[in-house]
Amino acid sequence: MIRVSNETKRLLAVGHQRHYSILYANANDLVAQGLLGDIKFIRASWHRNNSFPNSDSWLKKIPAEDASIAEIQKWGFDSIDQLINWRLFRKTGGGLMAELGSHQLDACSIFLSQGRSEVHPLAVQGYGGRNFYGVKGVGSEDKQKDQREIDDHVYVTLEFPGRNYDEDNNDITIVTYSSMNTNRMEPYGETIYGSRGTLVTELEQKVMLYKEEGGDTGGGGPGQRLRVVQRESGGGPVVSASPSLAPAAAAAGPAGGSGADEKVSRGYTEEMEHFAWCIRNNIPLGTSREQRGLRCPGERAMADAIMAITSNLAMKHKKRIVFKHDWFDPNSSAVPETDPEIVG
Template sequence: MMVDVSRRDFLKSGVTAAVVSGGSLGAFYFGYEASLEKPVRVGVLGTGDEGSVLIGAINPDYIQVCAIADIRPYSIHRAFHGDWYSEAALKARPGLLAKYGWKTEEEARRHVRVYGDYRELLEAEKGRIEAVIIALPLHLHAPAAIAAMQRGYHVLTEKLMGHTVAQCKEMARVAKLTEKHLATGHQRHYNILYAEAVDTIRRGLLGEIHYIRGQWHRGNLPGNDSWQPPMPEEIKPDDPLAKTLRRQLASWRARLRTAPAKEVELWRKRVAQLEAQLADAVLRDKAEQFGYQHKVIKDHEGRILWNRPAAEELIRWRLWDSTGAGLMAELGSHQLDAASIFIAAAHGGQKQYPLRVVAAAARPIFGADREVESHVVCVIDFPAPGYDPTDPLASQKRISVQYASINGNGFGGYGEIVFGTKGTLILEREQVKHLFLEGGSTSMSAGPAAGPMLDTQATMPQQAAAGEGPTYMEVSRGYKEELEHWAWCIRRNPRARDPEIRPRCHPEVALADAVIALVTNMAARQGRPI
């Protein structure tokens, strides 16, 4: 808890430098201890794109990774060695060797036990670990979390909480029944700059909040889509990207042979990572063993448009209804979660629930190589202070949230804008950009967040921040703080009985966020308000 330090002056004050040099900034800001006497022993289920980001965000003073599970050889390699495909990727995914100071994978494996199927880890690690981090494909969040809690593990699962509303409710029920902490990874709850935005709203600087606009625009196009990575040719020889990895490997091996001495290690690690990605070819015959399915997509006349092997459903899981839930789950849930936080601030901290959603979705630039839409646009109404559904006038007191997520054009990137009667707050790429007050402008800027500025849902190029004005300090995007606080809650409230010591995105909050995302998908596909 903050003591004698104003939140609105927090980022500007010299106290931040002292806190960062002496321990966890998140601990100081959010009110948990700066370290634990004994780190929580954790297993990581799923070490792909997002799982490796969470490994990179771990503070060893709070968490000791003792086991990992993933059925992809490529994911196991990145878990240990990090992601060397770009500087931004490596900053997000440094790997276990760098995180804990181990010199080789052999040394790391003496500390970290490795499994394929996550269920093997849950059975074998009983009594050895205390909690699990789940970063599996969305359709496995609920089965893995429920199985883990029933076996005595605390859980932090990546967003979205579950694949369906029913699954989310069951996860919440099991968490209560087993007295285990269940956190969901909506990291904006731990982003200090978003907390500053909440403080700005609560202090009334924006006046009455009446409209919020959010977007996440990405330049993904056919043949260059972060959700459709290239696969080993053995999995699908006729895939448009089938030869991409082999060609890249030949090119990188040539670069390694001619690289100057100072670049040899970089290219050696890149070649090793690409070889590990090609090792996913073993999934051609194994994916079905883990529940993934072959599917043939046909047009209305029965002609085959896309032939999807089971391993493609696994590697490109975000594209399919059976394994993912599209843009609203992967991107929109973060920003509508942020909108909910802002609206709660306007209600004195009281969580508000949406009144209705109108949405539209389409797939104008992609073909039959996926089931999820490439564009989603929605408007969601929330109660404003004074809302009364029984009063004709007061029933109109609503806060409208407009959100758009598109592919094919990355202009504007991602962020949120909060409109009030006295001012406008702009948050861009998870950094506070500007506060404009009506009748003139007061501008506040903050520097780029201390995480890599890339789409962590899948490997993407770094996006440079367009900050103006003074830079006070770099601030984490919230991954580190959510993990620290979760571990602290486990240590200080092991039976999850104290409501004052629980993750900020606990089941009630995460369930509400999941409902918004999943109901928006329903409204878009059904073409009617809900």
């Protein structure tokens, strides 16, 4: 797709909406200002609890009128179940890492790319397994009979180069990612641990900043929580900051007196609007985001896909995999799925 885009001079945009989220934009600005200090660890997670009846949004019931569709194989599917519940099969889906993890690894790359156009991981290792669905004696009877192919629990560790890695290869930042199906205590988000502060994103709706205590910085504890509010005079959204533990009424700020948080856009509308704007205004292919070009072009999304695919391979083969530069080059035919050092 990237090659065709380049050959035809057509724009190619990929829907990783965090690039268009005002919440993430302002959170990233805090990182860029250096408020967190040196970042050595990011913990990302997307936890769901599908152990309850009818709680799995990925498992769709097959309508009776569709169950008898003939010749489904000619469309490339092994069964009607695979067509409708494509996320649950290895042939048609990339599992938790592709469907969920790719978005959060994308966010981690954004946070770590300060002053750099993009940052790619150095290596990955992890564990993934079908530890709940289809396991005898675990969960309800319907869960034990579930024959999905994808892993239902995944845990990976990625090594990213720090800002000074080229001068000292001990400058490494670790990113961990976990996704499970049996607990939703931490639904989804990222926690960025810095030497001067910690930034927590939650559900693409909240950002909380915590100050580190030590030295001449004064006491630590809850910092500030960012919220998106509307200007009283119009003109679009702005960011309001208030103490994380303040009463609801005080935290409402200038949003109009309501104690409830404003609903924050997750960026879906903005990314479509910007794509249409770029087409309408003939924005040249390759224009930087600073010059109002696409924020998530094909090359950026390809890097996210490479991270997710290689993470799956590391879990499958139970080995630490070192990323190769050629995998991130759209003009190269090298891919991790066929690399002899991985698959033998």
